[in-house]
Amino acid sequence: MWIERLRIERLRLFEEVELGFRRGLNVLVGANGAGKTSVLEAVHVLANGRSFRGNVRDGLIRSGSAALRIYAELDPDDGSTVRRIGVERGTRDWSARIDGSPVPLLSDVYRELAVVCFEPGSHALIAGTSEHRRRFLDWALFHVEHAFLADWRGYQRALRQRNALLKQPAVDVALLDAWEADMAQAGERLTVHRRDYLARFEPVLLDVARRFLPEAGQLELRFQQGWGDRPLADALQNARNRDMAIGHTTVGPHRADWEIRYERLPSRETFSRGQEKLTVLACVLAQAELFAADRGSWPVVLLDDLASELDAGHLALTLDRLVHSAAQVLVTGTAALPIVSGAEDRATVFHVEHARVRRED
Numbered sequence: 001m002w003i004e005r006l007r008i009e010r011l012r013l014f015e016e017v018e019l020g021f022r023r024g025l026n027v028l029v030g031a032n033g034a035g036k037t038s039v040l041e042a043v044h045v046l047a048n049g050r051s052f053r054g055n056v057r058d059g060l061i062r063s064g065s066a067a068l069r070i071y072a073e074l075d076p077d078d079g080s081t082v083r084r085i086g087v088e089r090g091t092r093d094w095s096a097r098i099d100g101s102p103v104p105l106l107s108d109v110y111r112e113l114a115v116v117c118f119e120p121g122s123h124a125l126i127a128g129t130s131e132h133r134r135r136f137l138d139w140a141l142f143h144v145e146h147a148f149l150a151d152w153r154g155y156q157r158a159l160r161q162r163n164a165l166l167k168q169p170a171v172d173v174a175l176l177d178a179w180e181a182d183m184a185q186a187g188e189r190l191t192v193h194r195r196d197y198l199a200r201f202e203p204v205l206l207d208v209a210r211r212f213l214p215e216a217g218q219l220e221l222r223f224q225q226g227w228g229d230r231p232l233a234d235a236l237q238n239a240r241n242r243d244m245a246i247g248h249t250t251v252g253p254h255r256a257d258w259e260i261r262y263e264r265l266p267s268r269e270t271f272s273r274g275q276e277k278l279t280v281l282a283c284v285l286a287q288a289e290l291f292a293a294d295r296g297s298w299p300v301v302l303l304d305d306l307a308s309e310l311d312a313g314h315l316a317l318t319l320d321r322l323v324h325s326a327a328q329v330l331v332t333g334t335a336a337l338p339i340v341s342g343a344e345d346r347a348t349v350f351h352v353e354h355a356r357v358r359r360e361d
């Protein structure tokens with residue numbers, strides 16, 4: 001899929017701006033603070049309901065405005081007609097539209113637009129909490145496995161109920177049994193999806209990482225499901241006394257994690273900052289490639305401030321790989337990028353200046 005047109009209203013410094021993107025590489029160039037990252041944030045919000053720099057409370061809405069709106073026209077790349085999607089954040093809530101009609105669930109809009117993103121904060125995928133790594137996995141499953149969202153929601157709901165019960169002075173055991181049964185069912189299913197995805201992801205990542213970090217040697221992914229080896233129902237029951245004492249659930253898929261081990265870098269503490277970034281970039285590119293193989297069309301690839309994150313060799317490697325794929329890429333930088341020779345016709349440059357955007361034709 002790719003974005004033909006994007007309209008941003010009252011997001012960060014933008015009052016109103018419209019961009020006509022093209023397939024291939026879209027390079028947004030401008031000075032610091034000009035608004036380049038804000039364009040990528042708008043796309044990220046439309047695809048996920050949150051920016052990679054935080055949510056509405058983190059200054060997403062333009063100062064002095066009460067609401068923001070983002071609208072896009074998408075080419076699904078499967079021969080079907082252009083889809084029009086939009087989200088709006090009023091004073092309190094989000095609302096969403098597809099092809100002009102309101103939709104009850106924001107996730108209906110998120111399904112239309114798949115976006116992967118590499119930006120200066122992305123190193124959290126390696127160095128940050130396990131939540132980042134779960135989100136990475138669950139993004140793919142949300143887009144590829146239709147049953148996943150229902151299991152994920154079912155599990156979260158039962159987990160919330162169990163946590164609320166655990167905080168009560170006299171726990172209702174029959175209710176606890178019931179919510180644990182729901183957690184166990186949905187939790188086991190979503191864990192199978194996560195494990196299967198990682199097994200399919202590993203060889204794709206291996207191929208990308210071999211090019212980006214040849215010095216690190218062979219790579220291996222390890223998954224921890226969030227509880228021991230026994231069935232989840234048993235693990236929950238065994239943990240009851242401890243969980244009642246501390247007032248929340250200590251075992252289950254909400255504690256799942258995964259990690260990358262390299263043959264010559266024994267633990268993530270031995271990664272340099274650069275190796276950390278390259279590993280994350282390899283994950284993002286591999287995820288995009290696997291998505292394309294699964295869905296038959298690429299997600300939109302967002303790359304924020306790529307030139308300041310990578311050395312010249314890795315920058316060229318990344319752009320080369322993407323320019324020769326069918327992905328639409330939106331990349332920002334303070335200076336023009338060294339576009340892969342022979343691929344100039346697949347690159348469009350946008351100049352971002354004081355909240356205005358001008359396309360170079």
Ligand SMILES: Nc1ncnc2c1ncn2[C@@H]1O[C@H](COP(=O)(O)OP(=O)(O)OP(=O)(O)O)[C@@H](O)[C@H]1O
Pocket residue numbers: 011012013014030031032033034035036037038039059060061062063305332334352
């Ligand atoms: N809520 C807001 N209301 C108005 N302006 C805002 C708001 N939040 C951020 N800004 C301004 O928007 C701009 C943010 O720009 P953005 O981060 O997109 O710039 P950039 O071109 O990516 O810059 P850099 O190269 O420095 O990363 C800054 O000028 C900032 O001061």
